[in-house]
């Protein structure tokens with residue numbers, strides 16, 4: 615979940631003494647555009663918070679929001695806290711953590727910009743440059759003079775695709791502290807529970823979602839070409 619800061623809230627509705635956000639502007643988790651959302655207040659409210667949904671003004675996708683009320687102190691007229699459900703990690707965050715080469719980041723950003731400016735030819739040119747930049751970052755000088763398809767084919771020899779699984783197996787080894795937590799032999803707090811869900815998100819995405827996503831896009835491209 616991502617916090618929506620008060621500066622991005624455009625209007626409020628009044629519920630008793632509470633001001634609940636009605637319209638806000640933020641990055642849509644579906645289309646990644648900066649869009650406006652009109653929140654429909656939901657009846658699932660309790661003392662901790664309320665759920666709300668809103669459609670993106672750009673791509674019309676429905677997105678969930680959580681409005682937290684539990685921290686509110688009636689006497690001090692606090693602002694409610696609003697969060698948007700966003701399972702996609704922002705590119706900036708991945709960029710810092712995953713050591714993506716600088717020239718790859720630049721050319722990928724240019725490809726995204728070309729697409730946003732609705733320039734399909736520039737998008738094609740830059741897509742090829744992103745492919746080349748990815749290959750260069752793994753293959754180095756060996757990439758030179760080779761066809762792009764040959765480079766992609768040899769990628770698995772230069773890149774350890776099983777590393778996340780090795781890391782996971784080490785984490786849950788029978789003698790590990792984490793294994794004790796899973797067996798309820800060791801205490802855990804809310805932060806550790808959040809990290810567990812984050813781990814599940816990563817593993818499910820890596821094993822199921824990403825491979826299917828690439829296959830699906832491949833099929834859509836083939837269909838469009840035939």
Ligand SMILES: [Zn+2]
Nearest residue numbers: 642645670673
């Ligand atoms: Zn959208």
